[in-house]
Amino acid sequence: MSDHTIDGWTEQTRPPALFRRFAFERYAQTRAFLDRIAAVQDELGLAPQNISFGTTYVNITIGGEAGVSDAERELARRITAAAQSLDQAA
């Protein structure tokens, strides 16, 4: 179930989480995006609950049973910015 979105993310309620799928044209872009996510994680000291990826897509779930914290919303915004700096396909 979606309540509202933040920066293109779907907000799910059961369990509480932010979800977004990022698609890329080439594997090199996907890899670059994953590296940037890792850098953002290191900087914020916070990680997505799950990252699921293939050669040209990355699905990201942020949050957990306790809900989505303000810090996790910042993580989502930073990941969005990282994607926007790449040539995203969709």
Next chain:
Amino acid sequence: MSDHTIDGWTEQTRPPALFRRFAFERYAQTRAFLDRIAAVQDELGLAPQNISFGTTYVNITIGGEAGVSDAERELARRITAAAQSLDQAA
């Protein structure tokens, strides 16, 4: 449904795929493992269908509709070897 295993991988038939979950004690190990998988992919010119990870686990699915090729079985073996060279928790 599992038919048989190869190096600890579960062989699924619908759709045909190899699956294995790797667990680690710390995020640093998970990250190191992901980096090694990327290196193996580059070397073999072949990628898993999906990699799904959190801070201390990595689930890998190899294969596709056309079945699991010999090259993909080699990919699974190489990924297994990469994990074994790390301090794997389970």
